[in-house]
Structures are given as C-alpha cells and as structure tokens.
Amino acid sequence: MTDSTTAHPSAEGRPTKQVDENMRDECSRQLRDVLDGRWIELRQRARAELPAELMLAPAGLSIEEHRERTTSSLLKLAELGYGRAGFPAAHGGELDYAASCVLFEMQAFGDLSLLVKTGVQFGLFGGAVARLGTHRHHAAYLADIMSAKLLGSFAMTEVGHGSNVQALETIATYDDSTKEIVIDTPTEGGVKTYIGNAARDARMAVVFAQLMTGDENHGVHAILVPVRDEAGNPERGVTIGDNGPKGGLPGVDNGTFSFDHVRVPKANLLNAFGDIDDNGKYVSDIDNPNRRFFTMLGTLVRGRVCVGGGSGASAKKALAIALRYGSTRRQFAASEDQDEIVVLDYLAHQRKLLPRLAKSVALSFAQNAVTERLQELQGGPADASAERDVEGQRELESRVAGLKAVTTWHALDTIQACREACGGAGYMAENQLTQMRADVDVFTTFEGDNTVLLQLAAKGLLTDYKAMWGDLDVPAMVGKFVGQVGERIVERTTGRAGIQRLIDAATGRDDETATDSLAWAGSMFEQRADHALETLGNRLRKATKDNAFELFNNAQDHVLFAARTHIDRCVLEAAVDAQQAMPDGPAKDLLERVLILYALSSIEEDKGWFIEHGRITTARSRAATASVNSLCQELREQVTTLVDALGVPDELITAPIVQ
Amino acid sequence: MTDSTTAHPSAEGRPTKQVDENMRDECSRQLRDVLDGRWIELRQRARAELPAELMLAPAGLSIEEHRERTTSSLLKLAELGYGRAGFPAAHGGELDYAASCVLFEMQAFGDLSLLVKTGVQFGLFGGAVARLGTHRHHAAYLADIMSAKLLGSFAMTEVGHGSNVQALETIATYDDSTKEIVIDTPTEGGVKTYIGNAARDARMAVVFAQLMTGDENHGVHAILVPVRDEAGNPERGVTIGDNGPKGGLPGVDNGTFSFDHVRVPKANLLNAFGDIDDNGKYVSDIDNPNRRFFTMLGTLVRGRVCVGGGSGASAKKALAIALRYGSTRRQFAASEDQDEIVVLDYLAHQRKLLPRLAKSVALSFAQNAVTERLQELQGGPADASAERDVEGQRELESRVAGLKAVTTWHALDTIQACREACGGAGYMAENQLTQMRADVDVFTTFEGDNTVLLQLAAKGLLTDYKAMWGDLDVPAMVGKFVGQVGERIVERTTGRAGIQRLIDAATGRDDETATDSLAWAGSMFEQRADHALETLGNRLRKATKDNAFELFNNAQDHVLFAARTHIDRCVLEAAVDAQQAMPDGPAKDLLERVLILYALSSIEEDKGWFIEHGRITTARSRAATASVNSLCQELREQVTTLVDALGVPDELITAPIVQ
Known part of the structure; x- marks a missing residue:
C-alpha cells in the first residue's frame, strides 16, 4: 500500500495514473486561473456562491411562469447583494466597475433570461442613472435600484430606430411655465x-x-419617467404594451412604451452632460451636440462589454456539454469485432468542436483585456470620466463594438455546432443547449447590431479619434473624413508587446518558420489586418462629397473584413500576452497549442485572402490545413483538462447526457 | 384618360409603370413556374387550397396547447384528403409518390410542427406500412392511416443508436409455440x-x-406493435415516456417506448423483404442480411427527400419576409438633408440575403430533380421496386443523403441570417422567423445526421454501387473497398447535359471566359468536385486492413469536402438544365444571373481551394468577389420579382413587419 502512494511507475499502473491525474488537475487549474485573469478570487467565489437553484430555470415553463420566476430570482439575487457591483460606494455600491462585468460573465453560466433581466435592472437602468445622472438622482434612486425595490427600464430603441439612435422620435419638451x-x-x-x-x-x-x-433641439437626452404606480398600473399618459413571445429569453418581459404628453419634473433629466438651468436655458459643458451625444453613449459601453462576455461564457458551457458527451458517446465500429468508436475520436467531430474551443479560449483573453481597460477608463466617478482620456475612451468603444460582434457570432455558431454534435439528444431542452442557443441569438442584434458595430470598429481605425464625434452613421462619416483617412492616428493601447516580441524573435523568411508556431500565425494576423486597413483607407480616400455614399457602400464588405481582422488581431495579441506571462510548464505549453489552433483555423478560413495577397504560398496553405487536423487530434487527448479549465460550475451543467 | 391606358410613355410615367409591372409579373410567373417544375398545377392548387387557419399556429402556445392544435389540424388535413398522397390507389390512395414530396414542401410554408406531425403519420408510419408491409397490412391499415383514424409512430431511433441503425438493441424474438x-x-x-x-x-x-x-439474428426488421388501447392507455408491457420540451417543434409529441416482452401475432411483421414461414423458418428473397437491411432502408428514402424539400421551403419563406422588410426599412441617412437609406440598398445587407436567395433558387431545381427520380424509381408498386434498378436506387440514395445535408444547413443558416437582417423585430415571434429557425434546427440531425449523410454521399461516389450493400459505417466500409476505390463506376444519371453543353461551348482558356458566366462557373464546379474525388480516391486506395480506420479518419475533412462539392455540382447541373429549357426572354436571363450569383458565391467561399489547386489565378479570384458584389447590386433591383417567384403564399406570411 505504501508503494502505491509514491509516484514510481508500477505494473498495475495505478500510481502513475494518480500522478497523471494530479498533473492534469494542476494544469487545468493553472489554465483556469489564467483565463480568470485579474479576477480569480471573484470568479471562484461566484462559482461557489451563485445559487444553482436560482441560476437555472426548468425547461418548458410558460412565458408567464418564466417571467414570474425570473423576477423572483432577480429579487433574491439583489437580496444576496449581487445588485451592488459596479455602483458608487458612496451610495451603497461595492466592488469595482470591471467586477460587474465579470459577475455578468459568471451569471451567464446560468439561465440567460435571468442574466438579461439583471442586466436591464442593474446595468442598463441602474447604469444610466449612475452615469448619466448626478448626485440628486443617485441619492434618490440608487439604493432602491440595487435592492431591486425600484425596478426600471432602459427605454432607448423605438419602432423606427434601433441602430440610428440619433434619429429617435420621442420628444421631451421643456415647459418653463x-x-x-x-x-x-x-x-x-x-x-x-x-x-x-x-x-x-x-x-x-x-x-x-x-x-x-x-x-x-438639443439632441437625444435621458429622462427618468415613472411608468407604473405602486399598484402596478400604468401612469397617466403612459401606454404599455407587451412584445409577447420571442425567439428566446422567455423570462424577460420585453414591451413597449408610448407617451402622451407625460409631465415629469425638470429634475428628472439625467443631467451629467446637459442640463436646463433655473432660467429654463439649456446648458452643457460639451458644446458640440454630436460630441455630447457620443459622450453619453460612451458611458454605456459597459453594456456591450457585458454582452460579449456573457455570450462567451455561454459558448463555454455549450462546449463543456458537447465535449463531455462526445468523449463518452460511441457510434459505429471500425470493424465487427471491435467496440464502437467514441465520436470525439472522429476527425470530423474534432473539427466541429476543437477550433471553436480554441477560439473561445482566445476570446476570453480579449474579453479580460477590454474589461480591464474599462476599469481604467471608467472606474472612477462617473461625471468626470468623459474628460479624462478621450482618445482612450474612443479606442475602447471601437474595440468593444468589434469584439461584441465577433464574440456573439462565435457564441451563436458554437452553441449550434454543439447542439448538432449531440445529435437528437442535443435538441432536447433538458440538455440545455437549445435554450442557450435561442437566448444568445438576440445578442447578435441587441446592444448594437453586429454588422453596424463592425462598421463602427472600422471607423475607429480609419479616423482620428478626435474626429469621431461625428455621426454614428457611417456613410455620412465617410464624407467627413475625406482627406484624413488612411493613417491610424491612435496606437492601439493594449496587448501588443507579447506578439510583437514573438514575431521579432522569429528569424528568416516566412517559409523557414514552422506553420504551427505562434510567431508565424501572429505575423499573418498582423499582415492581414494591416493590409485590409491600408487598402481600405486607399479606397475611401478617393471619396468626394458627391460619391461618398456610393464609394463607401461598394466597399462595405471590405470595411467589415478590416474590422473583423483587426479584432482577430486584438484577440490573438491579448491571448499571447497572457500566455507569455505564464510560468514555463505544461499549462503554458498546452495553451500555446490551443492558441495556435485558434490562429491556424482563422488563417485556414481566410486562406483565399492570404494566397491572393501573396502572404502565404499554396504549399503553406495546405500545410496549415494539415496542421489544423493534427492539432485537433493532439488536443483531443487534452479535452478533459481543457474543459475543466473553462471553469463552468458543475452544478450548472444539469444536462442528463453528461451526468 | 384614353391615353393613359396605352403603353405609350407619357410625362406622368404612369402607363410605362403599368407596363413595367405587367412585365415584372409575367417574369415572376415564368420563374415561379420553372421553380415549380413538373408540378405547377399541384403546387398552385396547394397554394390556393391549403387552409391558412390550419397551416399557421399562433405564437406563444403552451406545449400542450400546441400539441392539441397540431393533432386537431392533422385530423382536419386528413379529412380534406391530404393524407392520401403517395399511397397505392388500390387502397384508397391518390396522386403519385412524388406528389407526396411536393405537398410536403408546400405544407412547409406553414407551421412546421404540423408538417412534421403529418410527415410522421403519413410519411414515416404510413410509408413504412405501405412499403415494408404487404397486402395483409395494406388491407388492414392503410385506409385508417390515410384518414388518421389510426395514428402511429415510426420507432427506429434508440437511446444508444441513432446513426448506426444496424446496431439497434431492441429484440424481436419469434416464438413458434x-x-x-x-x-x-x-x-x-x-x-x-x-x-x-x-x-x-x-x-x-x-x-x-x-x-x-x-x-x-436476421438483422433489423420492422414489426407493427399496438402501443395504446382505444382509451389511450399504454398496452400491457409498453412503457411510454415524453421527451418533453425541445428546441423547436413544440406541437410534435416526441416520446419514448420501451417494451417488456410484448407479444404480437407473427402477421405483424412487415414482410415485404423478409418473413417467417408457417414452419417458423425465416425466409427472404434477399440472402445477404446487409443487402436486405439497406433495401429496406432504401424504400424509406422519401423521408430525406421530404426533409430537404421542407427545409428549402422554409428558407424561401424566411427570405420572402426579410427581403420584403429590407425593401422598406430605412436606417441612417447619407447626409442630413436626405431620407434615411433603405437597408437593402446597403451592400452588406445585400450580401447577407441575396447569395442565400440565389442558393435557395438553385437548390429548388436539385430538389425537383431528386423528386422526379424518386418517382421513376419507386413510383410503382412497393414490393417490386427494389428489384428494378439497384444502381439507380443507390445513386438516388447517395444524392438524396448529400442534398438533404446541404439543404437543411442552408435553411438553418438562411433563416438565421434573415432573422438578424430584421434586427430586433426579427426576434419577435410574431414575425415568424424564430419559430422556423427553432423548428428547422432538428432537420440537420434527424432523418440522418448531416455529417454522417455527407459521408454516405461520398461513399456512394467512391465505391461500386453494387458493393454498397456493405456496412453503413464508413470506417468499416473503407476496409472493404480497398482496391476498388477511385473509379466512379456509375455515371450520374441526371442533370448533366445542360452544363456540359455550356462548358463545351465556352471556348479558349479559362482567363478568356468572363468570370460571371455560367460556363466558367460550371467548369469550376466540375473541376472542384472531380479533383476532390480523385485525390480522395488516391488517399483511400492506400488503405490496408490494419490502417483503414486511421487512414479514413485522417481524411474525413476531405471526405466531407468531396461530398459537398459533388452535391454543389449536382445542384448547379439541375439548375442549369431547367434554365436552359426556358424560352428565351427576360425570365430566362434573370434566372441566369441568379444562378451565376449562386455559383460565384460558392467559388468565392472556396477561393482558397481554387487558387491552391491552380484552378483560378489570384486576379480571377478577386474578379469573382467583385462580380458577387456587382451581381448583388444588380439583383437588388429585381428583388420584388424574385421574391414573388419563390411562390410563398401571401396568406402564410403574417409577420407584421411586412404587412
């Protein structure tokens, strides 16, 4: 017996197995920690403390039941103090601004209706009061918002305008009398x-x-409007409608408001950026109405950070389910006298899941990076934030817009791939994938339509950030940046060092570097993004006042490509930075292989572009495909370690197929 | 006033507009007719007669309500005679076998729960009785099945085996006593x-x-088993479970059966292909058990034809909604003094929808082709069908398998793109897209998992069809076809002439042909499919008994590519055949442009492959992308005509966003 506790290999193989398992656990833990970023403790606490019975909703509830349950869970979460993250300490809030995003991610491992409901209450409604309002609003409302005693809405989108918020039609007229x-x-x-x-x-x-x-008209402003009385009836002049059944998020009570000359005190104007003085005159520290509008919107960037993080978490949970199932499910034997093959041993199955796992891992680091950056820029008192680092703020908004688009599409695609990888079982609601898929769907168009957001990201790269106070609508913007396009003025502020060091260290010509190296992949990502942007700048520089829309419109696919490849680069940079900072050892090595799979899959998808633009040879392009295949087969052996590292709480995975 | 009724152009432009509209209507009608294929009259009747109040289910029903409604609608459809299509006339059936597939497509414009419910009753359950059973079963049950007096299930899939049907675990033991x-x-x-x-x-x-x-053990056979008594209680020994909520199809009551030594008379064996004689001895005209099994399965190919057609119809309905909405919805102005831009005027929006529209159109022709072929091969009496054209039957199965995979994935992707193209409105259930998306989801894994089906399609191309009586599981198959791989033995039987004529007519080198020509695109499709298959054959020919699985598994991405590109070719062939047969005129010309967009989009997606394999130059690859963009802009002008041509009944489009 004493022997078996040592690490010495034995004929029975048991001690060795024990050692292997210990090593695997240690590797998993290290990877989980690096994925957890600066918030290891907070995430671990959330994993341990978020009550599964609140976080999960049973399948098959009616809409009314689901809504009721969601509201009740929201109240309980508020009671547990989960509403306080990200609010000013002076008013009873706690933790920092970034922490509220991290908690949002952790909550996204549970029912997404509850996630969105809390996001609306604490993030959108509460966040608007906190950041667009001033002390009088904070004192009056924040405590009740955090305790969920005062439930509220964030009423921006209208029937006629979702993306083009500057064109909202609701009118708020000041009556000085x-x-x-x-x-x-x-x-x-x-x-x-x-x-x-x-x-x-x-x-x-x-x-x-x-x-x-x-x-x-002073442009779009935010005003606090009571919509229901204590008894729950609509206030006079307020008409409330119900959007009814949706593609997902059944527990969220989306609805409509219309207002018939509803009067509220002047004090209800959220006046951090613009106010009406005692003489009835409009006053603002920001003279330019566009700039004022975008400053206001900019304080709301946290919503997009959260949506990206939440959808990323959802993708991880789907992968945990599908990869665990794929590791046990068998179908078809190689020959009659053998057991059926574990489905994850098929290359086709590996290719369905492992590149998506790798991308999920890589995106986590980019998510951590924007969350950190948000804290740096907006972590202080709300009122002053707009004054501090205008360029940094615009750069963050641009990056967050693009990352939100890339991550939500990735999540949707990944959850669907996971559902299909689980076959008919994946379609059963009890296995959790279909509701996640239905819920995450809307993330691609809310908090900004993904296609519009990618254009916003491109705009951020093309123009002087100071010039970005212009219109949100890109066609008009093109007209304005005639002559200033093509030089990026602001250096990207994060994540660059690691990958650049790697690339610089890789000597010689491309074809002397191994295909499956981070340095080569990083260089490809750089070249793709730089070239896309430069050539786009060259195209758009030809714009005149008269042809601006047509020119821009004809280049729209190019615009989207430039934005996406820029985000891809940011993702790889953030990931490589995190990986390079790890202590040497198996965990660091494993993460490197994962990131290479991420990068090579992306290169493989764009191989047409790379060859077209003379960045890789056809031989190398084939080699990349072969490397993706062999990396899939290699990482398949590490699936247990990798799934554990995703850090999805076991209590929240109730799918019978993986019990 | 008299003037304004003539076609003569006038300053008011009104008569010209009238003429334009007439021409447009005529063009739409011609396109719709060619899409309707051989069944113009049948489809038109279904459009006019299928009662919208049955075909549509309101959003937001509970599962129980939806199930009840679905059953009740099924009974009403049966009363109207819709259950009789495809059953033998001798037993009260009517119309031909193909017609039942066409009606399935037409029904797919309505609620998909009802579609699947009728598919289970008349297609799977009824179809199995008709084609696996013999006169005694037909006489006893078919009338009641068609009238929906006898409701039934098709109980094939088990917890342990979905794809690998030969390994089912349910046992049917004959007790001669x-x-x-x-x-x-x-x-x-x-x-x-x-x-x-x-x-x-x-x-x-x-x-x-x-x-x-x-x-x-004589292998898998089908036996009629009573599962509920007249009062609706489970028969003795039968345990019935409910699969509960699913990702979609809420109106379909999916469930479980398990059997505890349930006894049924010997006569309940569906004995078209194997029987137990009066002496208790197993007898069959087909000696080889594998061949017997696949002959039985082969008679069920109609299910896959239907699923492909139904999902294709669903994609068309989604496109009709998104394209109509996109033609009226405005967002963002090019400059402050202009109206906001119609979203479908944005290239990004066109690129989201128009290549998918083009693919939907192309797939319709392939769907018509397999439906016709099914009629030729299985339109006669069921018992004899397997004897008639073994190779033709195998070729059809292989093509149907691949087409089902390609079409269902296309539908899922298209409905999702349409939902996103409608923004937040697209997520509201009342706009019809989300339920379609949720329902169609399962089409990718039922009636055969798409990934497995593509492998089946590849197998059909690689092996002598006569040798295909071997195992369904491809790894084992690889071992067996060592030495015979690499030469396609069976000529594809349909759709080849048109495209070949075009290609042959295009003179000179590739780079002398216009990029946006069907001849060039057709030649690219041919080369892609041929090369993929040839090289796959070369890889697999190296298989030995020992390395067969590994060799196959390492080539699995190649297998899937070969299958997919083969189906792409079949699709283009079928489409070009139909287009070439049209009378010269604007409709024929418009269809040509649509098919070019389909083909170029596919080439663009695979441009890496084409350049890698020296089939197109990088200059030509860029030209293809430019052509896709300009085709999008060109066809955007024809959207009304094209949407009308899809033939989705207006009564079934109730989405408020397009009213």
Whole structure:
C-alpha cells in the first residue's frame, strides 16, 4: 500500500495514473486561473456562491411562469447583494466597475433570461442613472435600484430606430411655465419597443428623447419617467404594451412604451452632460451636440462589454456539454469485432468542436483585456470620466463594438455546432443547449447590431479619434473624413508587446518558420489586418462629397473584413500576452497549442485572402490545413483538462447526457 | 384618360409603370413556374387550397396547447384528403409518390410542427406500412392511416443508436409455440426515443428490432406493435415516456417506448423483404442480411427527400419576409438633408440575403430533380421496386443523403441570417422567423445526421454501387473497398447535359471566359468536385486492413469536402438544365444571373481551394468577389420579382413587419 502512494511507475499502473491525474488537475487549474485573469478570487467565489437553484430555470415553463420566476430570482439575487457591483460606494455600491462585468460573465453560466433581466435592472437602468445622472438622482434612486425595490427600464430603441439612435422620435419638451419636461410619442415610429422590464415590472424608465427648449433641439437626452404606480398600473399618459413571445429569453418581459404628453419634473433629466438651468436655458459643458451625444453613449459601453462576455461564457458551457458527451458517446465500429468508436475520436467531430474551443479560449483573453481597460477608463466617478482620456475612451468603444460582434457570432455558431454534435439528444431542452442557443441569438442584434458595430470598429481605425464625434452613421462619416483617412492616428493601447516580441524573435523568411508556431500565425494576423486597413483607407480616400455614399457602400464588405481582422488581431495579441506571462510548464505549453489552433483555423478560413495577397504560398496553405487536423487530434487527448479549465460550475451543467 | 391606358410613355410615367409591372409579373410567373417544375398545377392548387387557419399556429402556445392544435389540424388535413398522397390507389390512395414530396414542401410554408406531425403519420408510419408491409397490412391499415383514424409512430431511433441503425438493441424474438413475436427492450440503450407521435397520440408503432428465430439474428426488421388501447392507455408491457420540451417543434409529441416482452401475432411483421414461414423458418428473397437491411432502408428514402424539400421551403419563406422588410426599412441617412437609406440598398445587407436567395433558387431545381427520380424509381408498386434498378436506387440514395445535408444547413443558416437582417423585430415571434429557425434546427440531425449523410454521399461516389450493400459505417466500409476505390463506376444519371453543353461551348482558356458566366462557373464546379474525388480516391486506395480506420479518419475533412462539392455540382447541373429549357426572354436571363450569383458565391467561399489547386489565378479570384458584389447590386433591383417567384403564399406570411 505504501508503494502505491509514491509516484514510481508500477505494473498495475495505478500510481502513475494518480500522478497523471494530479498533473492534469494542476494544469487545468493553472489554465483556469489564467483565463480568470485579474479576477480569480471573484470568479471562484461566484462559482461557489451563485445559487444553482436560482441560476437555472426548468425547461418548458410558460412565458408567464418564466417571467414570474425570473423576477423572483432577480429579487433574491439583489437580496444576496449581487445588485451592488459596479455602483458608487458612496451610495451603497461595492466592488469595482470591471467586477460587474465579470459577475455578468459568471451569471451567464446560468439561465440567460435571468442574466438579461439583471442586466436591464442593474446595468442598463441602474447604469444610466449612475452615469448619466448626478448626485440628486443617485441619492434618490440608487439604493432602491440595487435592492431591486425600484425596478426600471432602459427605454432607448423605438419602432423606427434601433441602430440610428440619433434619429429617435420621442420628444421631451421643456415647459418653463411649470418647470416640467413633457414626454411625447408623436408617431408610430417613436413608440419605444423591445424594452426589457417594460411589459410586467418596471415602475420607472430612463427614456431617451430629443430634448427641446423652445424651438431648439438639443439632441437625444435621458429622462427618468415613472411608468407604473405602486399598484402596478400604468401612469397617466403612459401606454404599455407587451412584445409577447420571442425567439428566446422567455423570462424577460420585453414591451413597449408610448407617451402622451407625460409631465415629469425638470429634475428628472439625467443631467451629467446637459442640463436646463433655473432660467429654463439649456446648458452643457460639451458644446458640440454630436460630441455630447457620443459622450453619453460612451458611458454605456459597459453594456456591450457585458454582452460579449456573457455570450462567451455561454459558448463555454455549450462546449463543456458537447465535449463531455462526445468523449463518452460511441457510434459505429471500425470493424465487427471491435467496440464502437467514441465520436470525439472522429476527425470530423474534432473539427466541429476543437477550433471553436480554441477560439473561445482566445476570446476570453480579449474579453479580460477590454474589461480591464474599462476599469481604467471608467472606474472612477462617473461625471468626470468623459474628460479624462478621450482618445482612450474612443479606442475602447471601437474595440468593444468589434469584439461584441465577433464574440456573439462565435457564441451563436458554437452553441449550434454543439447542439448538432449531440445529435437528437442535443435538441432536447433538458440538455440545455437549445435554450442557450435561442437566448444568445438576440445578442447578435441587441446592444448594437453586429454588422453596424463592425462598421463602427472600422471607423475607429480609419479616423482620428478626435474626429469621431461625428455621426454614428457611417456613410455620412465617410464624407467627413475625406482627406484624413488612411493613417491610424491612435496606437492601439493594449496587448501588443507579447506578439510583437514573438514575431521579432522569429528569424528568416516566412517559409523557414514552422506553420504551427505562434510567431508565424501572429505575423499573418498582423499582415492581414494591416493590409485590409491600408487598402481600405486607399479606397475611401478617393471619396468626394458627391460619391461618398456610393464609394463607401461598394466597399462595405471590405470595411467589415478590416474590422473583423483587426479584432482577430486584438484577440490573438491579448491571448499571447497572457500566455507569455505564464510560468514555463505544461499549462503554458498546452495553451500555446490551443492558441495556435485558434490562429491556424482563422488563417485556414481566410486562406483565399492570404494566397491572393501573396502572404502565404499554396504549399503553406495546405500545410496549415494539415496542421489544423493534427492539432485537433493532439488536443483531443487534452479535452478533459481543457474543459475543466473553462471553469463552468458543475452544478450548472444539469444536462442528463453528461451526468 | 384614353391615353393613359396605352403603353405609350407619357410625362406622368404612369402607363410605362403599368407596363413595367405587367412585365415584372409575367417574369415572376415564368420563374415561379420553372421553380415549380413538373408540378405547377399541384403546387398552385396547394397554394390556393391549403387552409391558412390550419397551416399557421399562433405564437406563444403552451406545449400542450400546441400539441392539441397540431393533432386537431392533422385530423382536419386528413379529412380534406391530404393524407392520401403517395399511397397505392388500390387502397384508397391518390396522386403519385412524388406528389407526396411536393405537398410536403408546400405544407412547409406553414407551421412546421404540423408538417412534421403529418410527415410522421403519413410519411414515416404510413410509408413504412405501405412499403415494408404487404397486402395483409395494406388491407388492414392503410385506409385508417390515410384518414388518421389510426395514428402511429415510426420507432427506429434508440437511446444508444441513432446513426448506426444496424446496431439497434431492441429484440424481436419469434416464438413458434404461439406464432407470436416477442418485442423486448433489453437495455437502457435500447429504449426508443425522440419518436414522433409517441408521447400523446400513437396507437400503433412500426418498431425496428433485431429479428431472432431461435438463436439466429436476421438483422433489423420492422414489426407493427399496438402501443395504446382505444382509451389511450399504454398496452400491457409498453412503457411510454415524453421527451418533453425541445428546441423547436413544440406541437410534435416526441416520446419514448420501451417494451417488456410484448407479444404480437407473427402477421405483424412487415414482410415485404423478409418473413417467417408457417414452419417458423425465416425466409427472404434477399440472402445477404446487409443487402436486405439497406433495401429496406432504401424504400424509406422519401423521408430525406421530404426533409430537404421542407427545409428549402422554409428558407424561401424566411427570405420572402426579410427581403420584403429590407425593401422598406430605412436606417441612417447619407447626409442630413436626405431620407434615411433603405437597408437593402446597403451592400452588406445585400450580401447577407441575396447569395442565400440565389442558393435557395438553385437548390429548388436539385430538389425537383431528386423528386422526379424518386418517382421513376419507386413510383410503382412497393414490393417490386427494389428489384428494378439497384444502381439507380443507390445513386438516388447517395444524392438524396448529400442534398438533404446541404439543404437543411442552408435553411438553418438562411433563416438565421434573415432573422438578424430584421434586427430586433426579427426576434419577435410574431414575425415568424424564430419559430422556423427553432423548428428547422432538428432537420440537420434527424432523418440522418448531416455529417454522417455527407459521408454516405461520398461513399456512394467512391465505391461500386453494387458493393454498397456493405456496412453503413464508413470506417468499416473503407476496409472493404480497398482496391476498388477511385473509379466512379456509375455515371450520374441526371442533370448533366445542360452544363456540359455550356462548358463545351465556352471556348479558349479559362482567363478568356468572363468570370460571371455560367460556363466558367460550371467548369469550376466540375473541376472542384472531380479533383476532390480523385485525390480522395488516391488517399483511400492506400488503405490496408490494419490502417483503414486511421487512414479514413485522417481524411474525413476531405471526405466531407468531396461530398459537398459533388452535391454543389449536382445542384448547379439541375439548375442549369431547367434554365436552359426556358424560352428565351427576360425570365430566362434573370434566372441566369441568379444562378451565376449562386455559383460565384460558392467559388468565392472556396477561393482558397481554387487558387491552391491552380484552378483560378489570384486576379480571377478577386474578379469573382467583385462580380458577387456587382451581381448583388444588380439583383437588388429585381428583388420584388424574385421574391414573388419563390411562390410563398401571401396568406402564410403574417409577420407584421411586412404587412
């Protein structure tokens, strides 16, 4: 017996196995820690403490049941203090701003209806009051928002305008005779719609509307409007509708608001960036209305950080389910006298899941990087933040926009691949994948339509960030940046060192570097992104006032490619930085292999582009495909380690196929 | 006033507009007719007669309500005679075998729960009785099946085996002492699951089980087993479970069956291909058990034809909704003094929808081709069909398998793209896209997992069809076809002439042909498919008994590529054949442009492969991308015509965003 506790290999192989398992656990733990980033303790606490019975909703609830359950779970989470993250300590908040994003990610391992419901209450509604409001609003409302005593909505989107927020139709007219603001919905297109918390619960809404004093329009501002009385009935002049059944998120009560000359005190204007003074005059520290608008929107960037993080977490959970199932499920024997083959041993199955696992891992690091950056830029008191680092703020917004698009599409694609990889069983709601898929779907178009967001990211790369106070609509923007396009003025601020060091260290010509090296892949990512951007700049530089829209429109696929490849580069940079900082050992080596799979899969997908542009030879392109295959087969052996490293709490994986 | 009724152009432009509209309508009608194929009249009747109030289910029903509604609609459709298509006239059936597939497609414009419910009843359950049973079963059951008086299940899939049907675990043991067959579920893995009609309605099931006489296993056979009595209670020894909520198809009552030594008379064996004689001895005209098994499965190929057609129809409906919405929805102005831009005028939006529209059109022709071929091969009396054209039957099965995979994935991808193209509105259930997306999801793994089906398609290309009576599992198959791989023995039987004529007519070197020509694209499709197959053959020819699995597994991505590109070729061939047969005129020209967009989009997606293999130059590759963009912009002008040509009945498009 004493022998068997030593590491010495024995005929029985048992001690060796024990050692292997210990090593595997240690490797998993190290990887999980590096994925957890700066918030190891917070994430571990969330894993241990978030109550599974709240976090999971049973399948097959009716919409009404699911909504009821979601509201009740929201209240319980608030009771447990989960509403306080990210709010100012002065008003009873706790933890830092980044922590609220990290908690959002952790919550995304559970029911996404609850996630979105809490996101609406604490993030969008609470966040708007905290960051667009000032002390009077904080003192009056934040405590009740954090405790979920005051439930609220974030009423931005309208029937007529979702992406083009500057064109909202709701009107907020200041009436100096009564010192009130009159909120009105003048048209069908101005009805607020898809508003979370609206159909059932919200008592107050942050309403975005064109603020008028006299005949002057000061642009879109946010105003606190009571929408239901204590008894839950709509306030006078407020019409509330229910959006009814949706493609997912059944527990979220999305609805509509319209306003018929609803009067609220002037004090209800969230006045951090613009106010009406005692003489009834509009005043703001920011003179340019566009700049004011984008400064206001910029304080809301956390929503996009959260959506990206939440969808990334969802993809990890789907992968954990599909990879565990694929490691046990057998189908077809190689010959009649053998057992059936474990499906994850098929290359086709590996190719379905492992590159997506690798991308999930890589995206985590980029997510951590934007979360950190958000804390640096907006972690301080809200009112002052816009003044501090304008360029940094714009760069973050641009990166977050692109990363949100890339991550949510990745999540949708990955959850679907996982569902298919589980066959008919994957389609059963009890196995958790279909609801996640249905819920995550909307992440691709809410908090910004992905296609529009990628264009925003491209815009950030093409123009002087100081010039970005211009319109959100890209066609108009093109007209304006005539002559200044093509030189990136702001250096990207994070994640560059690691990959650059690697690339610089790789000597010689491309074809002397191994295909499956991070240095080579990193250089390819750099070249792809740089070339896409440069050539795009050259195309757009030809714009004149007259042809700007046509020129831009004809280049739109190029714009999207430039944005996406830029984000790909940011992702790899962030990942390599994290990997390089690890202590040498098996965990670091394993992560390197994972990142190479991520990078080579991306290169393989774009191989047409790479060959077209003379960046790789056809021989090398084939070699990349062969490397993807062999990396899949190599990493298949490490699947248990990798799945454990994803850090999805076991309690939240209830799918019978992996029990 | 008299003037304005003439076609003469006038300053008001009104008469010209009238003429344009007439021309457009005529063009639409011609395109719709060619898409309708041989069944113009049948499809038009279905469009006019299928009652919208039955075909559509309101959003937000509970599962129980949806199931109840679905069953009730099924009964009403049966009353209207829709259950009779495809059954033998001798027993009260009507129309031909192909017509039942066409009606399935037409029904797919409505609620897919109802579609699948009718598919289970008339297609799978009824089809099995008709084609695996003989006169005694037809006389006893077909009338009641067609009238939906006898509701039934098709109980093939088990917990342990979905794809590998030959390994089913349910046992059917013949007891000569009582002349009964004893059905038993010996293991957890042998429980029948995901069975449509099981949880609520079925009174009888076609149960697939290993048929034993004495100690001898004759392989999988189908046996009619009563599962519920008249009162709806499970028969003795039958345990029925409910699969509960699923990712979609809420109106279909999928469930489980397990059997504890359930006895049925010997006559319940569906004995078209194997029987137990009066002496208790197993007899069959087909000696080889594998061949017998695949002959039985082969008669069920219609299910896959239907699933492909149904998902294709669903994609068309989604495109009709998204394209109509995209033609009216505006967002962002090019400059402050202009109206906002119609979203379909953005290239990015065109690229999201128009190549998918083009592919939908192309796939329709391939669907028509397999439907016709099915009629030729299986349109006659069921019993004799297997004897008639063995090679033709195998070729059809192989093509149907591949086409089902390609079409269902296309549908899923297209419906999702359409949902995103409609933004937040697309996520609202009332706009019809999310339920379609959720329902179609399972089409990628039922009636055969798509990845397995593509391998089946490849197998059909690689081996002598006569040798295909071997195992369904491809690894084992590889071992067996050592030495015979690499030469396609069976000529593809349809659709070849048109494209070949085009290619032959295109003179000179590739780079002298216009990029946007069908001839060039057709030649690229040919080269891609041929090269993929040849090189695959060369790889697999190296197989020995010992390395067969490894060799095959390492080539699995190549196998899938060969299958997919073969199907792509079949699709283009079928489409070009149909287009070439049209009378010269604007409709024919428009269809040509659509097919070029389909083909160039596919070439663009694979451009890496084409350059890698020296089939196109990098200059030509860029030209293809430019052509896709300009074709998108060109066809955007024809969207109304094209959408009308899809033939989706207006009554079934209830989405408020397009009313």
